[in-house]
Amino acid sequence: MEKEEKTAISPEKLSKILDIAQKRFARFGLAKTTMSDIADDLGVSKASLYYYFPDKECIFKKVMNREQGTFCGQMEKLLQSDKKIDAVLTTYIEHRIQYLKALLNLGQLTHEVFSATKPLYASLGKEFFEREKNLIAEILQKGIDRNELQKINVDEYAGFFVHVLRSLRLYTLSLKELWEQGNIDKEIKKEYMFFTKIFLKSIEKL
């Protein structure tokens, strides 16, 4: 079973711990951060941090979930906008890349650390899949309602869209050379954009 936070914690306290931990992760990465570091930054004892969290991975996951929440919040605002569907989906991809960059930077990832931390990222991804799929389905439905898109099965198309983004990401992240060149997020963005173009073309109302 996966480790979870051990004791109920007030939202204010949690938010403060996550702020402090996030700063450290962003600067030193997950691998080089210890529970002691975070406790020191907070000015509390290690024991009191362990009172709430079993390990740093659990804190890291909470930081990531919060980032996910921010991303989804931005996206729901985007859905309220009057932009055309291709602009909405393009903006979506741009924010998605920002979120991915935050994830990668927080881990201060290299190809090696990524390979070792994959299970952690995978568990984050599982929870996120449904949320992302629903967002895309809403975007597509809006496009149909506005007569910009053909009548398609939005759930099927949204699921496939998210699945392809995820596959492209995994494949590109597995290429060691790209990490070394340091432009892995640019490469993924290029692929996302190309796929989004094809995807939209295939369902736009003629």
Place this chain on the structure above:
Amino acid sequence: MEKEEKTAISPEKLSKILDIAQKRFARFGLAKTTMSDIADDLGVSKASLYYYFPDKECIFKKVMNREQGTFCGQMEKLLQSDKKIDAVLTTYIEHRIQYLKALLNLGQLTHEVFSATKPLYASLGKEFFEREKNLIAEILQKGIDRNELQKINVDEYAGFFVHVLRSLRLYTLSLKELWEQGNIDKEIKKEYMFFTKIFLKSIEKL
């Protein structure tokens, strides 16, 4: 440096060794096959097999390359046919899945063995990428010449097409549950077909 066959070998001899080894790989898989097994099947001494090949992985790779050659041969025949481009690309995907199945069966793969043998498959894949991309580019060019497809940059689209197939494959092969259910090739086929449909829709001549 990668291990390669050590000594020049006549085409007839090579073909016989690969036939025999392929039968054994197909029945027992790469992991459970030894150089001794292959030598026994051939009725030669282990030493004489080692004279030509440094290890079983090298023989496995040659078997795979031969399968690749067969696949590409079929595809070149397909290119000569008068079928419409969507039928050509669908047939391509069907053969591609057959080839994938052959690869998986020859390795008698499970998720664990796949994870361990990934570098071997990756090195096979690298050589194959260009070949596959060129085939797809030819198919697309034919579609343009016949006025079935829009004028696109065939190299760019072909490269992206092969890249997406590869990404989908890697992602789906990384999902442990699907291996356990034993229908991983069906799942990959479904994804390939969906992507091919979208891809073609996006570039068909209106």
